[in-house]
Amino acid sequence: MNWILKVKTSLKHEGIDIKLGKKAVSGIMLVLLTIGMLSLAFNIQPAKARTITVPDDYPTIQEAINNANEGDTIFVKNGTYKENVVVNKEISLFGENRETTIILGITKSRSRTIDVKANNVIINGFTIQTLSGIEFATTGLAVYRCNNTLIQNNIILGNGYGIRLTWSFNITLYGNSIIDNYYGIELVCSSNCTFKDNHINGGQYNFGVKGNELSHFLHDIDSSNAVDDRPIYYWVNRQNDVVPTDAGYVALVRSTNITAKNLNLENNIEGLIIASTNDSIVVNNTVTNSEYTGIHLLWSSDNVIAFNNILSTNIVGHTEGISLFRSFKNRIYKNNITDYCQDGISLDYSTNNIIFRNNVINNRIRSLQDGLQLCNSSNNRICGNNVINNVRALVLAESSNNNTIFHNNFMNNTYEVASGVSINIWDDGYPSGGNYWSNYTGVDLFSGPFQNVTGSDGIGDSPYIVDENNVDRYPLIAPFNSFITSVGYSVDVISNSTVEDFRYFESNSTIVMHVSNMTANQTVGFCRLTIPHNVMSPPYTVKVNDTTIEYQTIYENHTEGISIIYFTYEHSKLEIVITPEYPSMTIMLLLSVTLVTTALTKRKLQRRKCIKEPQT
Secondary structure, eight states, rough: OOOOOOOOEEETTEEEEEEOOOHHHHHHHHHHHHHHHHHHHHHHHOOOOOEEEEEETTTSSSHHHHHTTTTOOEESSEEESOEEEESSSOOOESSTTTEEEEEEEEETTTTTEEESSSSSSSSOOOOOTTTTOTTOOOOOEESSBSSSEEESOEEEEOSSSEEEEEBSSOOOEEOOEEEEEEEEEEEEEEEEEEEESOOOEEEEOOOOOOEEEEGGGGEETTTEEOOOOTTEEEEESSEEOOOOOSSSSSEESOEEEEEEESEEEESSSSEEEEESSSOEEEHHHHHEOOSSSSEEEEOBBEEEEOOOOEOOOOOOSOOOEEEEEEEOOOOEEEEEEEEHHHHHHEESSSOEEEEOEEEEEESSSSSOOEEEESOOOOOOOOEEEESSSSSSSEEEEEOSSSSEEEOOOEESEEEEEOTTTTBOOOOOTTTTOEEEEETTOOOOOOTTTTTTTEESSSSSEEEEEEETTTTEOOOOOOOOOEETTTTTEEEEEEESSSEEEEETTTTEEEEEEEEESSSSSSOEEEEEEETHHHHHHHSSEEEEEEEEOOOOEEEETTTTTTTEEEEEEESSSSSEEEEEEEEOOOHHHHHHHHHHHHHHHHHHHHHHHHHHGGGG
């Protein structure tokens, strides 16, 4: 626009002729020019949003985006578009038909078929896939550091990552089908996302959420979403509830008193997440093939994780069976964790947890794989675990001090312990004992707290040296087993025989064990039993194949209510039966009741007879 400014050098007002000098004229011109520019600025109207059509207006989607203005809509007609698309401005991208409007990404290093880098974007109605098929480093649709994006009604097919959201906020995914991607949907350090009616199928790892603060786990993901046709239960702020058994993926976030049991969770980035959740029970579940963690606790306390089977077939990921991060006073017991790639059970910045009677086996696919790992974690109790056939049995990293570690079986690991600068407690004193180490070379000829009394006791005569600051003073001479009886108390057995069967008969307080030799040339076996008096009161009768044998009482304390006995036998397949030498109080009470009842019945019959006789 050309401005023409004419200013008269004299003004007549009510008959007065005013002469203006050059400076006055210049000032007036400047004021008028400023007013004109401001008037122009306030009359600027925003450009009207356009609809750009591909391929009519531009041959490629990227060219259309490059030439679009903020707020424009790009409509893509049916066809296959072989290109990688970067959405770097606020636009809406619509496909004509999600099954026939195909964006086929060209594979290159860390390629993304659609890479969203702007806020307030809509992606709707496409099939999004990678030209070369599934590769780890390719992504169908990536959203990075974006807000208020809608991804709706798309098919994401055959990529490394189907949809990956990273450091993004308020992203909505609605009605998408994510099919046959190596990773289906992954949220990384993102918050306040909403997922509705998305279906993830056929992935090696279908779904997962990662983060390093609680907000990264606060999402609205309802059960209309599914993995392999089973619902996602992503519960936030729930109390006093039970997870349905048809779950395909489970997350418990900022919740209390939740029960997750009898679930079969497989093929996800994590099996089950527990974030800022307390007083909950995760029991008797099977978690298979998790890429990252089988069961993951973050900022959670007073939970029970028990009787779960956690198995991984992943040989490339950094997987952990059960992982605790900044979590306290949890009970982790009786879980089977096998074939994990990195750590069986891992504790980071976690204290006062009890880790006991777990089986952690075969974590040795890589060069540094651990059965148990503690990092900056102290005052935990680790006991009764079978840590077998791993690269490293136990790692205590950074400042992991004052953990109590005993009655564990460390067997056939490449390395037993990496302790670093940590100082811990490695036994439960005498006569309870320490751990069984399969590489221990000591002998058992003596007994007693100082191992100077003639006679074996199932404890090695010399300590097991972890390092100069960590010593197991009472290493077990054979593996440790613990069996729970029907009365709720456990009988602990240390034996160089294979305990094939353990049974307890409450009716007559009898223990029956079947044992066999561990090796073909083994001729002598021994058993050491710790028996609570609530299970069976001393003294005892011990029979091996129906022959009574002598036993040695190593420890007996009626205040504590336990006895520890030790006996040996010549080997073959044997039946060992242990009974009380005298009837238990229960049997005596039953006998007394029977005798009293019999006497009363007899007297009653006699009385009836006396009454009847006069009538005849």
